Amino acid sequence: MLQLSYIREHKDEIIDRLKIRNFDGEKVINEIVTLDERRRKSQTEADAKQAELNKVSKEIGVAFKSGDQEKAQALKAKTGKLKSSAKELFDVVSQTESQINTLLLSVPNVPNPEVPKGKSDEDNEVLEEFGEKPKLEADAMPHWDLAKEYDIIDFERGVKVSGSGFPIYTGKGARLQRALITFFLDEAEKAGYKEMMPPLVVNEASGTATGQLPDKEGQMYHIPEEDLYLIPTAEVPITNIYRDELLRKEDLPIMMCGYTPCFRREAGSYGKDVRGLNRLHQFDKVEIVQITQPDDSYDTLNQMVEHVKSLLKKLELNFRTVKLCGGDLGFTSALTFDMEVYSAAQERWLEVSSISNFETYQANRLKCRFKDENNKTRLVHTLNGSALALPRILASLIENNQTPEGIKIPDVLVPYTGFNMITK
RNA sequence: GGAGAGGUGGCAGAGUGGUAAUGCAGCGGAUUGCUAAUCCGUAGUCGCCUAAAAGCGGCUCCCGAGUUCGAGUCUCGGUCUCUCCGCCA
DSSP: OOOHHHHHHSHHHHHHHHGGGTOOOHHHHHHHHHHHHHHHHHHHHHHHHHHHHHHHHHHHHHHHHTTOHHHHHHHHHHHHHHHHHHHHHHHHHHHHHHHHHHHHHTSOOOOOTTOOOOSSGGGOEEEEEESOOOOOOTTOOOHHHHHHHTTOEEHHHHHHHTOTTOOEEOTHHHHHHHHHHHHHHHHHHHTTOEEOOOOSEEEHHHHHHHTOTTTTGGGSOEETTTTEEEOSSTHHHHHGGGTTOEEEGGGOSEEEEEEEEEEOOOTTOOGGGGSTTSSOSEEEEEEEEEEEOGGGHHHHHHHHHHHHHHHHHHTTOOEEEEEOOTTTSOTTOSEEEEEEEEETTTTEEEEEEEEEEEETHHHHHHTOEEEOTTSOEEEOEEEEEEEEEHHHHHHHHHHHTEETTEEEOOGGGHHHHSOSEEOO
16 A cells, blocks of 8 residues: 555656556545545644643543532533534544545555556566577477376366366375475575465455455455455465564564465466466465565565576576566566466466565555664565465476476475486 | 453553553663763654754544543443363364
């Protein structure tokens, strides 16, 4: 959520920059500014009335104590009118406040100036490509066929048990999943991230603070009896660990990582996008999260990108780094880099990581602040990234490493899997 | 699920209707001839005034209503935490 004071002072700039993400903010921003003025005016008046009322109350107290009943009664008579006019003004304040709040929730983050314009993922800017696209035999299979051939994922029985989008990893497939999770966590810990095992369901306040609510309400599974949501990413519970907290500057940066399953309804998805492991209702992911001082956050963003790159290199995958254009940028993000690996058998790039700086957008909703060197209370910056999402990594690993003898496991994973080849 | 207790500042912790004690930490200042001590100030938030500070005012003792001239304190509703019982991996 954008800060009101920031909107007040940078109205036109915000409207302008929101255009980069194709968000027409002119009307809503102007409305916010107007309401804000009304609120402040009402508050000033209400405060004055209340101050007067408080003064009279004190005088009444003094009068009672000194035994001057008559004076006390006379003063009491004065309070009625003051009270009602103060209440009226305070009602305006709180009404306006809640209107402002509703509007603020509907405004996405302001993109960083370096975010390119664009409509969709096709307009994203490719920054670099690492490695060579593997050349596969003519009879190479996509991962959904390989999964069946080598008996490592059972999609059909997953449908029976839960529905489509809920695969069952079996035997060496399950072991490979577990190997990847452990490998990613080990690497994150080596890089300084503290491992967290958070709850997999969150309350409404948490969903709102990181920005999934109300924007993406329909994307999350909801448990009505308890009014809880299944997490769509570990970002939600992990970032919310520090909700409503006032940190000391030496606490920063806070580096956290965590493995969780992620649950997404993915309503409206179809076709080749959802084939096999490409898009699931439940998938596994290791997430890295950082809470930083504002001045450090863009260095941190780069550092996180480098971390993810190093993972992909160790897995011997070829990949590219993409800077998201305005149209593809998430609601809460100021700047996002995606990492995509090439699936040779599907002949397409698959997003395996998304690394974002939210600046103060989440922090403002989280009310996560710190005391800076001047002892001033300021909002922190929050960042997160997938390091990494498993299904598409698994898909490209098995597609790109298929050989006539079987599926070769990258060397770095062998200590985790205990085998270096998946055979029939 | 049943019964009881509780929620006060960054943290700890008093406070039974009339200006929210005190301790610790952090920050600022003063003082003292050495890694330190002592003293003073210092809360979060919103608004007014400012170039900025200072200053002034409102709100804030889990949340929301109510009683009252006045509520941390009394009443009602909600919520969360803890303890015990029950159930249970």
